[in-house]
Amino acid sequence: MNVEARDIGYRYRRHPVLQEVSFTLASGRFHALLGPNGAGKSTLFGLMTRLLALQQGDLLLGGRSLKRQPAAVMRYLGVVFQHNALDLDLSVTQNLRYHAALHGLSPRQARQRCDEELERQQLVEHSRTPVRRLNGGHRRRVEIARALLHRPALLLLDEPTAGLDLDSRAALNAHVRELCRERGLTVLWATHLIEEVAPQDQVMVLHRGRLLAAESGEALCRHHGGASLTETFNTLTREAVA
Numbered sequence: 290m291n292v293e294a295r296d297i298g299y300r301y302r303r304h305p306v307l308q309e310v311s312f313t314l315a316s317g318r319f320h321a322l323l324g325p326n327g328a329g330k331s332t333l334f335g336l337m338t339r340l341l342a343l344q345q346g347d348l349l350l351g352g353r354s355l356k357r358q359p360a361a362v363m364r365y366l367g368v369v370f371q372h373n374a375l376d377l378d379l380s381v382t383q384n385l386r387y388h389a390a391l392h393g394l395s396p397r398q399a400r401q402r403c404d405e406e407l408e409r410q411q412l413v414e415h416s417r418t419p420v421r422r423l424n425g426g427h428r429r430r431v432e433i434a435r436a437l438l439h440r441p442a443l444l445l446l447d448e449p450t451a452g453l454d455l456d457s458r459a460a461l462n463a464h465v466r467e468l469c470r471e472r473g474l475t476v477l478w479a480t481h482l483i484e485e486v487a488p489q490d491q492v493m494v495l496h497r498g499r500l501l502a503a504e505s506g507e508a509l510c511r512h513h514g515g516a517s518l519t520e521t522f523n524t525l526t527r528e529a530v531a
């Protein structure tokens with residue numbers, strides 16, 4: 290499902306945090322939203338998930354407007370927020386079942402989809418474990434499983450590797466890429482860590498609330514003459530400050 294953000298703007302009081310942000314996400318592709326701390330990534334996610342009310346612009350999912358058909362858009366959207374949002378005292382399965390109920394799945398459907406997701410996220414052996422006893426990487430997988438229960442077309446992940454060690458970061462990144470390939474999910478992965486971005490990814494560079502670029506990592510380097518994505522990102526954001 291194609292996704293299009295049109296001219297999104299947002300202010301906290303009078304302070305502009307996002308300005309004229311427009312982009313498209315291609316169906317079934319992995320996109321990285323790359324920006325330093327304070328660039329506006331979480332604010333953009335807040336708007337896309339309706340935690341914040343749109344002030345300017347719109348988001349279209351398969352042609353449906355977030356402004357005019359919010360419920361229809363939300364059905365196609367799964368999200369993993371920056372901060373862990375699981376109930377630590379409930380088991381993995383209980384967390385998933387509760388979420389399935391919120392999405393209106395019947396008990397039978399809920400059971401079936403929870404089993405499927407646990408299997409896919411390699412969490413079966415932890416199904417009865419209270420989330421509090423899981424490590425950070427496994428907790429993130431539970432959150433991904435939960436976000437996918439209602440079969441969204443677009444998965445948003447806001448700095449999902451925050452607090453994970455290097456190996457767990459790489460594993461989670463690889464895991465989401467696999468989901469993307471296997472299921473045709475459109476993914477938007479927000480990060481300030483360039484090492485989480487591959488040259489063939491679609492990369493959107495957000496800096497001080499403005500989208501400076503939106504193209505593949507390789508094209509980005511070519512157009513800006515950088516030897517690496519890191520060098521290109523540094524050049525771009527330095528230029529934007531100057």
Ligand SMILES: Nc1ncnc2c1ncn2[C@@H]1O[C@H](COP(=O)(O)OP(=O)(O)OP(=O)(O)O)[C@@H](O)[C@H]1O
Pocket residue numbers: 301306324325326327328329330331332333481
């Ligand atoms: N509730 C708020 N009230 C006022 N300003 C805010 C609020 N939340 C965020 N901001 C400001 O908006 C700007 C963008 O913040 P945002 O959290 O969206 O950036 P980010 O790219 O997600 O950063 P990080 O990587 O640190 O999470 C920052 O200058 C921040 O200080």
